[in-house]
Amino acid sequence: MSDRAVSRVTSLLSSPLGRTAAATVGAGAAGLFYATVIERNAFALRHATMPVLEPGSTPLRVLHISDLHMMPNQYLKQAWVAELAELEPDLVVNTGDNLAHPKALPAVMQALDGLLAHPGLFVFGSNDYFGPTPKNPMKYFDKNHERKTGDPLPWRDMRAAFIERGWLDATHRTHEIEVDGTRIVASGVDDPHLDRDRYDTIAGRPNPLAQLRLGLTHSPEPRVLDRFADDGYDLVMAGHTHGGQLCLPFYGALVTNCELDRSRVKGPSRWGNHMRLHVSAGLGTSPYAPARFACRPEATLLTLTPVSHGGDDSAVEQLPQLAEDRV
DSSP states (O other): OHHHHHHHHHHHSSSSSHHHHHHHHHHHHHHHHIIIIIIGGGEEEEEEEEEEEEEEEEOEEEEOOOOBBOTTTOOOHHHHHHHHGGGGGGGEOOOOOOBSSTTHHHHHHHHHGGGGGGEEEEEOOOHHHEEEEEOOOOGOOOOOOOOOOOBOOHHHHHHHHHHHHHOOBBBBBBEEEEEEEEEEEEEEOOOOTOOOOOGGGGGGHHHHHHTTEEEEOOOOOOOHHHHHTTTOSSSSEEOOGGGSSSEEEETTSSSSSSSSGGSSSSEEEEEETTTEEEEESSOOOOOTTTOOOOOOOEEEEEEEEEOOOOOOSEEEOOOGGGGEEEE
């Protein structure tokens, strides 16, 4: 670069417009670094209390994990998830999207190894069946955009491995189990995001003698939630939304990537007069959109308590990372 060109660049950068442009570029670069390197790996453990059990029941601790979107080389995420076993939950619920790469199954199984020693239920999401594909981010604002699926993923092997370790596949099945003295009826559907749900296979009112009637779905589509609510379920657990993934302070999620409204994009909420909903913001991202902003990756330890009249419907608190959350 000639001396004259250097002089022109120096003059431009020293002007008010140049300083503004440089500051904008710098802020953008810093924000991108934070979202892709810092927050994307700032895993958080949330605690939530939800009154959904029959009166007189013993409280139940349920660990909700979702949307791992695991890649083989994501060692930090694998180590953090492995530490969740130290919580010793009464029940583990996995609402899908475990994989992001055809060779990620060993990493998922190693990360979940300790949790697989506890009673568990699972349903799958689209990124258990098919790998992620590049996508124009603006398509997330169009709920009717054409969905393209990637290469097949080893979901059959993962399903077999989960079942072999004792977890129950709730996909279009109803299970009656007893966990720490609590009788649970659990039913689930395949991923509504891919229109794979067949609610009629589990339709009908669950056992009224159960102390918890639990529904599972990957994507919290209102048409599915309405069916669970009409049948008298107490709680439905879902993932898929990533909590919005890119959120604005004081505004929240820009999109939910489904028909669910933004106010329920993550955490506990009510659905109808009786049913509660819990949506996990998940622990991962697509490898083609590896960023989170104002929406940390998370797992949630739910304390389910008996229904009581009056008082708050639910409470949620974000706690420090697990490594800092030990007593």
